[in-house]
Amino acid sequence: MPTVEGMTNPPRHLRQLGIDTQYVLLGFPLGIITIVLCLTGFAVGVGTAIIWVGLPLLAGALAMSRGFAHLERLRIGPVLRRQIPHPHYRSARSKGWVGKLFSPIADGQSWLDMVHGIFRFIPSTIAFCFVFTWWFGALSGLTYPLYDWAVPHTPDNMELPELLGFADNAATRITCYLIVGAFFAVTLVPVVRGAALVEALFARGLLSGVDELRRQVVEANAARDVAQEQKAAAVSAEATALRKLERDIHDGPQQRLVRLAMDLGRAEQQFASDPELARVTVAEALAQTRETLDELRALSRGIAPPILVDRGLQAALTALAGRCTVPVDLDAPVYERLDPAVESTAYFVVAEALTNVAKHSHASEVQVSVQRIATGLLVTVSDDGVGGASLAKGHGLAGLEDRVKAAGGVLAVDSAEGEGTCLTAALPL
Template sequence: MPSVQGMTTTHAEAAAAPAHRGGFLRQLGIDTQYVLLGFPLGIIAIVLSMTLFWLGVGTMIIWIGLPILFGTMYVARGLATVERARLGPVFGRQFPHPYYKSKPGAGPIARLFTPLTDGQSWFDLLHAMFRFIPSTISFALVVAWWSGALGGLSWGLWGWSLPNGPDDQDLPELLGFDGGYGTKVSLYLAAGVFFLGTLYWVVRGAALLEAYFAKGLLCGIHDLRRQVAAANEAREVAQQQKAAAVSAEATALRKLERDIHDGPQQRLVRLAMDLGRAEQQFATDPDAARATVAEALSQTRETLDELRALSRGIAPPILVDRGLQAALTALAGRCTIPVDLDAPRFERLDPAVESTAYFVVAESLTNVAKHSHASEVQVSVQRAAGGLLVEVSDDGVGGASLAKGHGLAGLDDRVRAAGGVLHVESPVGGGTRLTAALPLQGT
């Protein structure tokens, strides 16, 4: 008795097979009608385009040729529109309407001349003039293969009604057969099987021959323009990221310089003064000297703490060693406002992404502690399909902004430098929600 799994697999394969065959038959029908219809369309296109074009060229000397040429361009454009619609089923996707040059604000004469200066219009005309060549080749192949398949398989039903000429008797004998009617049926049946077995690929190749010729002339410029636009957009994004990285680095260096100047540097200056005073007091007042040294030791510890805090701002060791989840946990524990942290553990990410996410949370918590007057903060870091989503929200007074001159401007530069997007919702009196979307490498 077959297993349930084996029965399920067999039924699935049986259900998939007709769908697969149906796809072949559907594509075969699409390609066949595309080629068969393309042949008469090619005749119409070459007659109209050639006649109108050369008539226009021949009568340009008396100016009547110009309107005829304009009309030829628009006729070719109409035929091209029809062909683009026919290309969709062959390739399994729709082709957008290309860009045609236009001058809306120009006068009537200038608008008449516009098609003559448009590259796509000339490609449409070339397709109308020369599409008959691939159409004829494709039409001959498709008709020959369909005729061979249908005629060979059905010859036994109607072949007896045809008169037998000398060639009909000689061919089986040349092949080593007796030349009887049954032998002829077998030969034609074998030929029909051959044509039927290769019918799909021959028809598909013939349709693609005609379709690629049309696609190259009717959609090539549009595809090229789209690729150029995509390249320009990518270049602009790269330039914006570069500028944001430079700005973020400059902001971080200025902040670091200010923090060092306002913190450890001032403490070191005071430490040097205290040690100098203690040196003088040792000879006259040892007790006061010891008190001064003790105070200097306290200043030293505070200075070390500030330097450690600054080093965490540059490259937190816990982030490098243990990952983003551990670093955010430590960051939440140091915040003066209660933090509800939702940061599940996942695999290590790109160091730049982890660093950016850490600084988004760190800078946000710093701003909340300094300016928001909030009672609670929610921090969420989630791995999504398109990247890493970082969200920090509080119930404070709101009013935060990404505009230049505000505290979050540097954070926005840092996020954009990583290829991400930073969004802030902070209505006055309604709290603040900061969301950063960071792309991951390979997504």
């Protein structure tokens, strides 16, 4: 059963047929008006420019062509099924009326508008001929049985059946015209659509094509700059992480291994003179070995936590919250597995934030929230500590900002003195 909306609204291709038809039929008289005014203004302005009188006339003609161009951009939007952006026109640098008057002469888009005003008559005429012919052929052919009686049929007139090699009688004549009308009716939509697109694409190329190309170049340059910033941030983040790892290894496991070697050497000497003391030294060395292994496991979690790889972000954050010395209120629902880079970045954001809370914030509680939003993943870590955190270089969060930026995300910190800290990271998916 067709819906009420389907019964009241015509099909899309019929609506588009009406839009294309009115665009072409109105474009033909507009093309005549535009070519007369633009060509006359251009010719008079250029012809009299030598005596300076033509410059204001030429500027006026360019301003007039800009108005016609704006009207055409509004007209071709429904045909191309998209809004045509208004291009950027060069504004007058001078604040006086003289500079504003002559500013169109120095504007490249104004000259493109003038070129369109002069030459638009060519595609408009071609499109008008096709559209008018196909509509006339379809309507006159399909309705021929209604007015055949009013058409004079004399022996001197060559009828359509005779042109096709058939006998000239009423039935044959009506059949031939119905077949011709059906042909035009069946091909009406694609022909009218093609004619309208030819005229509209010609207009778009001159009236907004250069501006769209300029915008694409600007967007490409912006994307390149963002990619370079992400690359630099990734390099900086990896360098920071490597320096931190080297410092942690030097301050922790390396010192313990040096002490372990010294203890084992002392135990080797004590076995000959005092075996009991040697056993005590070996026991201390074993304790040093266990502590070294614990530190190495902690460092390995900072590089690539196995629980994150095996069980996902929610499980890894739960383990982080359990190890934190400050009570953690974790809100991290179980989502489907995300991109490994996103999960790793979110994990390190929370890990670094909890480390800073435990070391510097003097907080009594910390809230961790991970939310899936339309644009990506939102990670929030807030505490009730002393505040004062910053993303400036030299602070602990600077390297974390580089890691987030390398993943294409944004990191923000709200940390007023005495009011706690709220760290928010938005990561794209």
